Amino acid sequence: MKQPLTTGRLSNTTWFARVATLMLLCALALVFATSAALANSHVRPPGDAVNVIADDGAPNTLGDRSDAEIWDDFRGGDPKDLLAPRPEGTVMTTTGQQWRVIRERFIVKYAGWFPVGVIGILALFFVVKGRMPIKGGRSGKTVPRFTLIHRIAHWTTAGVFMILGLSGLIILLGRPVILPLFGHEVNSTLTSASLQGHNLFGPLFIVCLIWMFVKFIRGNLFQLVDLKWILKLGGLFGGHVSSSQFNFGEKSWFWLLMIVGAVMSVTGLALEFPWFTEDLRWLQLSTILHGVGAITLICVSIGHIYMGTIGVEGAIDSMLIGEVDENWAKEHHDLWYEEVTGKSAKDDGNEEGAVT
Amino acid sequence: MSFIDFVEGPLYYVAATIFVFGALWRVIGIIRIGRKKDISPPKGSAALGFFKGNLRHFFPRGIFARRTWLHIVGGYGFHLGLFGVLLFAAPHVAFISDRITGFSWPTLPRWGFIITAEIAFLGLIVLWVRRFSDPVMRLISDWDDHIGTWLTFLAMLSGCFALGESSVFLRATHMLLIDIWLIYFPFGRLMHAFTFFLSRGNTGATYGRKGMNL
Numbered sequence: 001m002k003q004p005l006t007t008g009r010l011s012n013t014t015w016f017a018r019v020a021t022l023m024l025l026c027a028l029a030l031v032f033a034t035s036a037a038l039a040n041s042h043v044r045p046p047g048d049a050v051n052v053i054a055d056d057g058a059p060n061t062l063g064d065r066s067d068a069e070i071w072d073d074f075r076g077g078d079p080k081d082l083l084a085p086r087p088e089g090t091v092m093t094t095t096g097q098q099w100r101v102i103r104e105r106f107i108v109k110y111a112g113w114f115p116v117g118v119i120g121i122l123a124l125f126f127v128v129k130g131r132m133p134i135k136g137g138r139s140g141k142t143v144p145r146f147t148l149i150h151r152i153a154h155w156t157t158a159g160v161f162m163i164l165g166l167s168g169l170i171i172l173l174g175r176p177v178i179l180p181l182f183g184h185e186v187n188s189t190l191t192s193a194s195l196q197g198h199n200l201f202g203p204l205f206i207v208c209l210i211w212m213f214v215k216f217i218r219g220n221l222f223q224l225v226d227l228k229w230i231l232k233l234g235g236l237f238g239g240h241v242s243s244s245q246f247n248f249g250e251k252s253w254f255w256l257l258m259i260v261g262a263v264m265s266v267t268g269l270a271l272e273f274p275w276f277t278e279d280l281r282w283l284q285l286s287t288i289l290h291g292v293g294a295i296t297l298i299c300v301s302i303g304h305i306y307m308g309t310i311g312v313e314g315a316i317d318s319m320l321i322g323e324v325d326e327n328w329a330k331e332h333h334d335l336w337y338e339e340v341t342g343k344s345a346k347d348d349g350n351e352e353g354a355v356t
Numbered sequence: 357m358s359f360i361d362f363v364e365g366p367l368y369y370v371a372a373t374i375f376v377f378g379a380l381w382r383v384i385g386i387i388r389i390g391r392k393k394d395i396s397p398p399k400g401s402a403a404l405g406f407f408k409g410n411l412r413h414f415f416p417r418g419i420f421a422r423r424t425w426l427h428i429v430g431g432y433g434f435h436l437g438l439f440g441v442l443l444f445a446a447p448h449v450a451f452i453s454d455r456i457t458g459f460s461w462p463t464l465p466r467w468g469f470i471i472t473a474e475i476a477f478l479g480l481i482v483l484w485v486r487r488f489s490d491p492v493m494r495l496i497s498d499w500d501d502h503i504g505t506w507l508t509f510l511a512m513l514s515g516c517f518a519l520g521e522s523s524v525f526l527r528a529t530h531m532l533l534i535d536i537w538l539i540y541f542p543f544g545r546l547m548h549a550f551t552f553f554l555s556r557g558n559t560g561a562t563y564g565r566k567g568m569n570l
Contacts, residue, residue: 148490152426155485156478189525193517200470200516204478321491 099284107291112173118299122306132312134328142323143340151319153215157208163201165298167194172291199272206265213258219245220254225335245336253304260293267293360528363535368455371538378542379550386554391561398565405564406557412570413556430482437476441512445469447521473516480509504546511537 146154170178171194179187228241229248235241246254267286270276274283308315314328329337334345357365415421416428442448446463453460464472484505487493511533518526541547563570 148486149426151489152482152485155489156481159481159485189523192520192522193526196517196519197513200473200519201477204474207478320489322489 095281095284099281099288102288103291107288107295108172108176111291111295112169112177114295114299115169115302118302122303122311126306126310131310134314134325135331136327138314138328139326141326142317143326143329143337144322145318145324145329146322148322150215151322153208153211154319157205157212160201160204160208161297161301164198164205165294165301167198167201168294169298170194171198172294202268202272205261205268209258209261209265216254219336220251222248222251226251240331240334242335243333244339245333247333249307253300256300257297260297263289264293264297358524360524360531363528363531367535368531371535375538375541379547382542382547383550383554386551391558394565399567400564402561402565405560405562405568405570407560408564408570409558409560410553410556412560426482427486430479430486432479433475434479434483437472437474437479438508438512440464440472441469441476441515444472473512477509477512477516480505480512484509500544503540504544507533507537507540508546 170190174187174191174194178190223244225242225244226248229235229243232239232241234247234249241247267290270282270286271290277283308319312332314325315332317328318324326337326341330345337343337345416424421428444462444464446466446469449460449463463469484502487497487501487505511530514526514530514533518530521527537546560570
């Protein structure tokens, strides 16, 4: 999915053998998937036939076992455990088939609907609730919130994330979405471009992730006040919710980005440099984790973009100019406002507040 | 004539001609403006100041460097990365050798080329993000700055997309953007690639003649 296997690190013969093996396994897996129903209709021995067991234990000399059962003898491994080692004596595993089923029937089939669903929910939310205004309007006075370095780290990460997200979606959903709509030529061209872009920008995301961690870890550690935020659901249904520099929602987004981003980085590297492991199951697991992680981050980032732009008045200022309106700060991050200004956030009697 | 033939053929030669003659016209124009005659007695060498001014500006001074370190790192990263990719990527060397010089030179290995391109991309993104994140930079930036940045970015990105060398369309898109970039180059601030030494040299020569230690 990532770097083509023609790396030059291994001999052509070795690669050919691997590719041939992989193709064989895929072909066999396909056969299993489609032949289950046919297996029962295969020719059976007569009822009076005697199954002679040879001295060496070779069964089925009279053909009283179906093809599927014979193949089962060759196949090993726990079909429910992707990382289960292949039992000794078996020549093929079920993991490849399981991986294919998970990827094709669940991830590829449903992944695209999650971002669409999130966009739909947010659009509905916007229609119903509208833009969340600054209570009391803009004061005209601002409070510094993010330094230039914070803003550059954020936007650089956002830019790289966008490129990776779009290219990743094309790679993942090109076949089920683009191919039927625009044909093979368009799909292959877009997928080829996306693959190259994804591979080149992927390592940059790791750099950005570390940069973001260093710059934003301060203020993103969970506090007791976050419990109140959780209990009041972030003020979604009214009522003021106190918050320090970042509220529980923002902190959760930060840690989700860090943890899932780390998983994405490790699995991405495994897929980009597949020769680091001899075990195909790690690559299979990596594609699944990478796909699920990507959809998770894309969905949550859509919510983050909504809240930071059209969802909440004044929120975008913090990342554009580094300063926020005083009333916005009092409303959404009162504890932080009091900390940085030394003034009370309740001076003007703002009672209402909500999430950012 | 196919699209790829057009962008790699006639359009490329037109773009390259505009680029060369446009850039020459701009540089010669600046030189022809000349400098106001300085009738004060010289206390140092203007010529030496010209060269020192050029060299000195490669290394920003103390507090200035500390305040703008990210700009400096991003700037060097982008420009060195871009030159590395432009001059030492195997497809570029093959193209230049085939179309311009008639001879080739050693190229970067693929991994080296990829890392160089990544540094260039990161540098360019950082520079552009700073352009709209910094209130002062935002104020002094205009459409020309953004167009130049985005043209460069898209030309690089299309080159990145074409790395698989499996699609004629992707290669043609890259070449089309390069052609547009070459045509735009002499008329915008991308020209700083050829005029920076004149501005730095002018400052250096002025101070050098006054005997100031650069």
